[in-house]
Amino acid sequence: MTVQQYNQCVKEFADRLYRFALKNVGDVDLAQDFVQDAFERLWMKVDTVDYNRVKSYLFRTVVNLQIDRARRQNLQNQHLSTLPNPVQDPGVAHDVKKLIDDGVAQLTEIQRMVLTLRDFEGYSYQEIAELTELSVDQVKVYIFRARRFLKQYIGKMEVLI
Amino acid sequence: MKLTEAQFAHLVVAHQDGTLSNEEKATLEAYLLHNPELAFDLEGYAPLSLPTSHIDLKPMLRSEFENIAIYQSENGHPYEKLAIGSFEGLLSNEDAKIEALLDSDASYLQVKAQIHQTQLHPDDELGFPDNNLLLKNAPVRSINWKSYATIVSSAAAVILVSLLIAKFGSTDSRLMSKPIKQAQLVKTKKSSAQNEIVQINQIKKEDPQTILSTDQEWQLLSYAYPQLLELGPDTQKVLVTQSNLVLTEEITPEITSNINLAQSNSSAFHKEPITMKAFLIQKTNERLFGTAKPSSENKLETLARYAKESVGIPVAYKVEEAQNQDKLVFQLGPITIEKSRTRK
Secondary structure (H helix, E strand, O other), X not given: OOHHHHHHHHHHHHHHHHHHHHHHHOOHHHHHHHHHXXXXXXHHOOOOOOHHHHHHHHHHHHHHHHHHHHXXXXXXXXXXXXXXXXXXXXXXXXXXXXXXXXXXXXXXXXXXXXXXXXXXXXXXXXXXXXXXXXXXXXXXXXXXXXXXXXXXXXXXXXXXX | OOOOHHHHHHHHXXXXXXXXXXXXXXXXXXXXXXXXXXXXXXXXXXXXXXXXXXXXXXXXXXXXXXXXXXXXXXXXXXXXXXXXXXXXXXXXXXHHHHHHHOOOOHHHHHHHHHHHHOOOOOOOOOOOOOHHHOOOOOOOOOOOHHHHHHHHHHHHHHHHHHHHHHHHOOOOHHHHOOOOOOXXXXXXXXXOHHHHHHHHHHHHHHOOOOEEOOHHHHHHHHXXXXXXXXXXXXOOEEEEOOOOEEEOOOOOHHHHHHOOHHHHOOOOOOOOOOOHHHHHHHHHXXXXXXXXXXXXXXXXXXXXXXXXXXXOOOEEEEEEEOOOEEEEEEEEOOEEEEEEEEOO
């Protein structure tokens, strides 16, 4: 991959990676770090990474960074999400998008990851399985649970509101 | 609609008792529309979640729901499973037929709409703050160590082997293992071939163990003992002993008194006479290693030094001793060469 191709990747994928990371980690600084880290790793391997597979490489890197972070947090016995619980603050959630965002924050790390890969990037189940090193059946179940949870979450919040 | 847990429990009990009023029934149904999983999970509540307009379909759907293949092992209302499966495009033909029966079902459509709402949409206005941080200008400079190492290792191996052959070729184990014996070096005259043959025969007759020298050997010997050059072409037979060079009296009687020139030279050979080849080997060893009988360690160390100076890469060696076998490990920069040596 040439320098020009690398820079093209930055223009094409930096924002998408950032949105994906931000949705998953819920922290602006951390999301930026993940994106920078992913591109640094790409730059280190710029000679060997196939340009046609750069997108997968970048997303896989961010996914791995998130998994590593989740593991570290688990070791520290901390919850994955420190975002405020919208159930305790219903007045903040005033529209469906906000409800969805809050609901996504309630998902488990892996559910949130596969759902954002699915909806943000339109990855197939097979591709998500490869990126996250899960089986296709696991991906299917995680997405089902995530959507069911969100659906119920929206319904409950609308009832409360 | 919002119900507290106590209100919901009251309605459940009333339903089970059959004392549910029309108003309470409407309240419960409205609540279950938003929480269909409660209707499905609690026995006897599923009918309540189905709109009265489709009451005829209920018995059929209840049995069909049992056969829904999608997300079979997962908990959840059949509506949710069908709606999510449909949204994800995963429904089998059989499941799709069941879903088709619910096409006009208001409850199912509501669930389906809610599932559609769960789709996440990226915020296109969000973006990485500064892409310039990620852009690169300089070309990548990296060394392909694999090919480099291959070339270097090949060159080093060739050089090492050449050095071994050049410097240690004479230290043939067959020669070294020969018993040391007295030898005589004969410089043959080239003036007359016939005369030379006669001389050779005569010398061999006198001493069967005589070694006839070649010109090359003579030059080497002269190099080791410059005094021989002064003796000139008349010197025909030289006896090499411990530390002495002795010209045989019968051939050059007039200069035997001048012999023992080498006595003043310090030499490693003190006691036993040796073969010409062994003598040359020892002189070579003195030149190379500084001692006539270098130890293996001395040889390896010198070899490493020569390699380092000639190749220009750091060379090291070590000997790993085992029970019956030693392992020589040469480290030529990034390359490691190992050689086993059976201990005698």
